[in-house]
Amino acid sequence: MAARSRGPRPLVLSLLLCALNPLLSQGGKLLLVPVDGSHWLSLFGVIQRLHQQGHDIVVIASEASVYIKEGAFYTLKSYPVPFRREDVEASFTGLGLGVFEKKPFLQRVVETYKRVKKDSALLLSACSHLLYNEELMASLAESGFDAVLTDPFLPCGPIVALRLALPVVFFLHSLPCGLDFQGTRCPSPPSYVPRVLSLNSDHMTFLQRVKNMLILVSEGFLCNVVYSPYASLASEVLQKDVTVQDLMGSASVWLFKSDFVKDYSRPIMPNMVFIGGINCASKKPLSQEFEAYVNASGEHGIVVFSLGSMVSEIPKEKAMEIADALGKIPQTVLWRYTGTPPPNLAKNTILVKWLPQNDLLGHPKARAFITHSGSHGIYEGICNGVPMVMLPLFGDQMDNSKRMETRGAGLTLNVLEMTSEDLANALKAVINDKSYRKSIWFKRRFIQKKMFNSLKAHHLTWYQYHSVDVIGFLLAIVLGVVFIDKMLRRCQQALGKRI
């Protein structure tokens, strides 16, 4: 059977080109400073498109890069760093493995903090070795680039752009700690805009709004460990005071790999361009191998399963639980998994090292999608109208799955706590209960037409909108604590005097 007609998204592509082209001359030169890992993979469609438009693209990456390699549509310039590819690989693997470790909450937080600190030191060192590579920087300065395209998740690209005095375009999904709002100077009322990682929706109860405010207040401290070293490095290299705000505020245009089909309504700024779902645009026919799998699946169709590029191995016990669940449904499951195959793998489950995710989801036999709910996968699910069982692992994945679940487009499971039964039931639900497919097809229609959400105004009172009640509440707590503390001291003094 031929795949349903699901054309590219011309408007999203033209938005992208409209945002980039003015910065490029005819047959322009673009310098790309990417972030390794899944962040790099999502740039592919953009690079291809810019290449087709006749632009020259130069990618700079450290020699220890794991994913960034030579490619057909760009020139790779790599520079030496004092660590090996294996070290970076280990940090990625650690990220994936860490997810499955059952440890007490506080221990997890401390270990995560330590890992983030260590990993980001590694990547910061790569940035430093790029900026202090006089030869490479001189050759870049002479190359006559029109602009820099970079992912500000690790803000090395902005420093390169400032050093070369070039306009810079950001390409990202979102930034932690509201750094994207800070960088664009975009208002973001905590009364109805959920902070990243808060798991809040745009309709919050009073206590959720208190949580949102507390996250906002604490974000500054949390992000310091990763981001302020880049400001120090930039100050050193540029020989003037540079803040994180300066780096984040340096972009002319922000290309967001999201939109308001996925996200909740919120204020935006005119230089934000929403190109969510751009990764769905390029669609190819299935290879013989996958075509054969799909055809053999019969009337039940297939389930596509991937936990993303960052997870290579799952602990045996968990993998067996998952394999058990997959065996309980009549669909053929195509599971992208590079680890040791679980011994109890059922007949309907096919392990593959890689799968053409978007093409498979676009096949009319796709019944469900098991995903870690990275933004990429979420959009491929929406564009192709396939309901999802979401197993979010880290970062913004919890927020993504929350957004999908609250809109009825899928079900979320906690990968650590779920049983084999939970997963099987969730799969059966999204496959057999038509409401999930209906919800996601509704979203698909929105995204295909680049539709503007019928955004209903929030119904907050003025004091709720401006968080007056939340601030009052928190202030009352602080004053209460101070008051009690003072009373206790007085009691102590009084007692002391008596004694």
Next chain:
Amino acid sequence: MAARSRGPRPLVLSLLLCALNPLLSQGGKLLLVPVDGSHWLSLFGVIQRLHQQGHDIVVIASEASVYIKEGAFYTLKSYPVPFRREDVEASFTGLGLGVFEKKPFLQRVVETYKRVKKDSALLLSACSHLLYNEELMASLAESGFDAVLTDPFLPCGPIVALRLALPVVFFLHSLPCGLDFQGTRCPSPPSYVPRVLSLNSDHMTFLQRVKNMLILVSEGFLCNVVYSPYASLASEVLQKDVTVQDLMGSASVWLFKSDFVKDYSRPIMPNMVFIGGINCASKKPLSQEFEAYVNASGEHGIVVFSLGSMVSEIPKEKAMEIADALGKIPQTVLWRYTGTPPPNLAKNTILVKWLPQNDLLGHPKARAFITHSGSHGIYEGICNGVPMVMLPLFGDQMDNSKRMETRGAGLTLNVLEMTSEDLANALKAVINDKSYRKSIWFKRRFIQKKMFNSLKAHHLTWYQYHSVDVIGFLLAIVLGVVFIDKMLRRCQQALGKRI
């Protein structure tokens, strides 16, 4: 000579259709509730485009409408009102004539207030006669419309939409008193977003920010006279409490006939679509008459002059001053003017009752554009890269010309105070000083590519951004006045006691 290639603006058009199409079924039905006057004229391109897409369009208008007439691309349904077309015409003429009356400031304010009150009562009565026209409303309810498209400048359309329980799309340039920000619940910090009619830019001095804040505070009262009667009418018709905010907040999508090539950067909301310059898209070859004028102009080329559809007559003295100025330049001037021809009209000046403004401006011989700086004309000037001499008359025209002048795309003159010499000098400047053409061609490039402005973040401190200094200053004044008042009373009392 052939006109320079200045293609349509496909992205603006696709944005428009993307915003509207999702609300319309295939070959959908759209109900259009327009506002008479220049507001109606700017809808033409949109109607034509929707008609081409196979949508049915029904326009409702009172029988006393001046500009809204039968058309090729839509069905007109008109309803009776207890006043004549001449009454509406008189209110338009009064608006145009009032501009040229030299009167003391306070008298002008009072007279403007009275005229606005009278005119808006007339138009409100039309709305009331539409909503209480049971037969027409019933036939509309049965027509199976998909959506309502309306200009909320006079919010009759939103009431019709609420009455028929249809989704509504707003089509506008801007609303007075920040009602557009209120309706979309869009943040609008008065520290760097100039209020309509303030003549402020996005970089304000302390005193300009105080002025901006004072305008913000007083807007509520000023707009009440026009807008709250619509809320009362809506409450009556819908038999529930309806506020102006309810009416303004009822739109799914807001189509703004502006963009950030003309306007300053500011927060926006995801359901705002900026289709500024959509009126430049349709371009036709010149008629024989105008082609002949242009060809006869020789190397000096032409100047296009129009004060818009609302000005039909200019006081004789002023018209003679203008005619004198026009005679001082070597260009041929095509002046759209329906009043009595000034007796001193020079040979180079041709009076016409109507001119194909966009097509003339698009001709390579167009050297300058004298305009009242309505948003329409401003965009036609930008799209065609013709520098402007701006004579703003009322409404947002002062703001428009301010935006253009601060960016070097033209010169502004006060039509009441300018001398013949001033106008001639301004014309010579924009024609001969290359910097004006350069500035406007820069803007033209932006708008043709639907380019995103390289928006630099404003450089306000946190207390400036949140207007803490302005609020403190105003509070100090209020407290100062209260304090002095109290002291005076005490003195009085003390004196009273002594006596």
